[in-house]
Amino acid sequence: MSVSPHPAAASISSRVVAELGAVTVVVGLAALLVGGFLSAAVFVVTSFIFVTTVYVGWPIAKPILKFSLGVAVSMLERFWDRLLDFFMDGGLLAKTYNLLTVGGLASTLDVLKVTLPIVVGMVLLVRFTLSRKPKNFRKWDLWQGMNFSLSKAEARVDGSTGIKFSDVAGIDDAVDELQELVKYLKNPELFDKMGIKPPHGVLLEGPPGCGKTLVAKAIAGEAGVPFYQMAGSEFVEFLVGVGSARIRDLFKRAKVNKPSVVFIDEIDALATRRQGTFKESTDNLYNAATQERETTLNQLLIELDGFDTGKGIIFLAATNRRDLLDPALLRPGRLDRKIKILPPNAKGRLDILKIHGSKVKMSDSVDLSSYAQNLPGWSGARLAQLVQEAALVAVRKRHDSILQSDMDEAVDRLTVGPKRIGVELGYQGQCRRATTEVGVAITSHLLRRYENAKVEYCDRISIVPRGQTLSQLVFQRLDDESYMFERRPQLLHRLQVLLGGRAAEEIIYGRDTSKASVEYLANASWLARKILTIWNLEDPMVIHGEPPPWRKSVKFVGPRLDFEGSLYDHYDLIDPPLNFNLDAQVAQRTEELIRDMYRKTVSLLRGHHAALLKTIKVLLNQKEMSGEEIDFILNKYPPQTPLHLLEEERPSDLPFMKEQVNNVEYTLQTQSKEETV
Known part of the structure; x- marks a missing residue:
């Protein structure tokens, strides 16, 4: 069965074939014409170059080339004659000896042997400094310190810390407090329209390793603003006036690049109490170092809340010794907000372990919640050390990943210590x-x-x-x-x-018991006395003036922080006791309580x-x-x-x-x- 083509399709196909044929003919003629033209042009150009070279260039270059060849031949002949004379007179060694001992080079070396080591040392120092100049100007580089004294706005600035709030765990309350600072750095105009004055300065206080520096970097990283960081000890130099000059320089750069964040770590090295302000201060008024430090502190106070207070700048300071800071720095208007960065709770410790555990190869069978629950008071830095120590144990034992036993071994090493090789009881x-x-x-x-x-x-x-x-x-x-x-x-x-x-x-x-259980007996006696005298959980109640069992024997600088000790000191309940017969009564009741609990324990174990x-x-x-x-x-x-x-x-x-x-x-x-x- 034959199929007839569609009339419209047949007409379109014939038209396309005709158009293609016409285009092919036109392209062929154009190629022929262009090809002939190009061939003629190439022939004309090559003929012109050949004629010009033979009839014009060669007559001009011939005498010059002849003269040059003659000079070269003459120079070679003279060099050969001198070379023969040189070897005939004694050779290279004889000439060199005469030059060093008799000629002018000897006197020149006598002058240079004193100055040459100094010049070489300076050249090497400059070369080392230039080679140590990185792109991001790290703060421990020698070149960085030189640039800092030149007050260049780009020195010491790091606009991208690479740390976000998602990298911070265990201190959620502090992160919530600092969220509005990020909002202000991202959109300061909104606060200005409402007439709101954000916290100009924030003090981050807490024990070491809890994340004060980390959360400060997270603020700048979250807001995407320049971050200027220094340590309090970096303002202390042997030159007078360097500390206050660096304070001015630091805030000048921050104002140029605002909105920005200025962070001074360990500010207690810079802002301790000034001499004569409080009786707790022990500095010598006539000490030059004290005067220099106080001048630096005064400059910092002026920059924070002085005549020219920069808007759009957030000042952050970190310390673990707030009791040493000068009260003028802590007043509202300078450090408006004090945020405590405390060791994380169980949930925070678990989050921290998960963050650090995700960076290493850890087995799915490892239960991190048990370690988070059983390590109270551990800071984020110590938990990070735990994960790294477990990884080292796994590598030492040739495990493919961190196992539960590796984590247990790491906990024992960090809390108690490593195994004592060669020490074993009988x-x-x-x-x-x-x-x-x-x-x-x-x-x-x-x-x-x-x-x-x-x-x-x-x-x-x-x-x-x-x-x-x-x-x-x-x-x-x-x-x-x-x-x-x-x-x-x-x-x-x-x-x-x-x-x-x-x-x-x-x-x-x-x-026939031994002293192996003495440590537990001491803790039992301590607990029994607390039950009777401190917590008053046994009848009759006891009003006693003995010091609390957790009272510290070592006194630190600053006010007392343990509430119980301050309470007992304030009411003079330590010495002498209110009832002189009370000590004997408490001792008797403590013994009775321990004996009663001991009989129950023996019966249970039997x-x-x-x-x-x-x-x-x-x-x-x-x-x-x-x-x-x-x-x-x-x-x-x-x-x-x-x-x-x-x-x-x-x-x-x-x-x-x-x-x-x-x-x-x-x-x-x-x-x-x-x-x-």
Whole structure:
């Protein structure tokens, strides 16, 4: 079946073919014409160049070329004659010797040998300085310091810190306080229209390593404005007037590039109390260094709130010694806002660990929440060190990623210290340490299991010497609220835990106890006296004038910061006491409380004698145990389990050495039999 073409399509196709043919003919003719024209032009040009060169250029260049060749030949002949004469007279060595000893070069070297080392040294110094000049003008470069004295506006400015608020964790309250500063730096006109005066200066105070410098950089990085940073010690020089000149220079650059941020770290090195202003000041009025520092401080005060206060400039200062600062600096108008950067809470510590953990290769099985909960008071810098230390441990053990054991090892290294190679207790000493530590740990587990006690859960036990310790016991910390409102039952349970080490020794060894549990007994006595005298949780109530147990023995410069110590000092409740018979009464009541809790602890552990003995054996074999293994043993050996069941070949799934077990049984039980006899 034949298909006839569409009439419209057929007409379009024939038209296109005709147009293509016409275009092809035109292009061909144009190419022929252009090609012929180009060929003729090339022939004419080459003919003109050839004729000009042969009939014009050569007659002109011929005499010049002939003269040049003659001169060159003559010079070569004279050089050859001189060379022959030179070697005929003694050669190169003879001529050089005459030049150095007799000629003018010798006298010239006598003059230059004094000045030449100085000139060479200056050239090398300038060369080193120029080579050290980077593009971003880092503050520790020699060239940077030279530029700073020249008051160039671009020196020491870093408009891109590379740090945002998303890189800051654990100090959310401080970040919220500083958000309005970022809004002002981004849009200062909005504040000017409303007539709002933003905080001109902000003081960031807190312990070291909590993120004061980091949050200051985050403000500039979030707002995208120039960031001028210096340390308080950089204004101190041996030249008079340099400190105040640098203050003026610093704020001059900030005003040129406003809106901007000026940050002075460790401002206490610059702005301590001036002499004579307060009685706490101990500076000498006639000391030149004191006068120079006070002049620098006065210049800073004028720049912050003087005759020419620059708008659009946010001044940030950081210190961990606010008590040393001059009150004139702290007044409103200069440092309008004081923000405390405190160590993060459990949630903040977890966020910090996640940020630093994302920068290294960490296994998904690592539970960072447990470390965040069990490391109270750790700053962001210390948590970052923990992650880096865990990474080093993983590399040392040739792990592909950071494991839970690597994190535990890093915590032990940072809190207690590294393992002491070559230091190991004898077997009897290990038995004593293991008995004490296991007694404390099992008491905690039993109280949580049978009395629903709100005490810490034992996470790990170790009898491996580390740092200054021979054994370690690691507990899992409770939530922060549990320590803020501790009740009497919780404190009494904690008292029982502290007495668990001595109770375990008595159960295993009889009355032949050792000083291995002395540390726990001291803490138990301290806790019992606090329950009676400070917290007044036992009837009758006690009004006592003894110093609080946490009072510091070392006094620091500045006002007292511990409220309890100040309260006792203010009311003169320390010396003498209100009741002279009260000390004996408190001592008697403390002894009664400790004896009562001790009897309960001994009774609790005697019911789990088999589990106690089994845990000691496993710890002696493994050197380290986890809290899960302790729970496993308590489940395997319930209360009132006979001791002869420990003679089984494979007790549960925890391995132990047969000869050590027999030795332990003999060592731990013979003395109790002797006591019975």
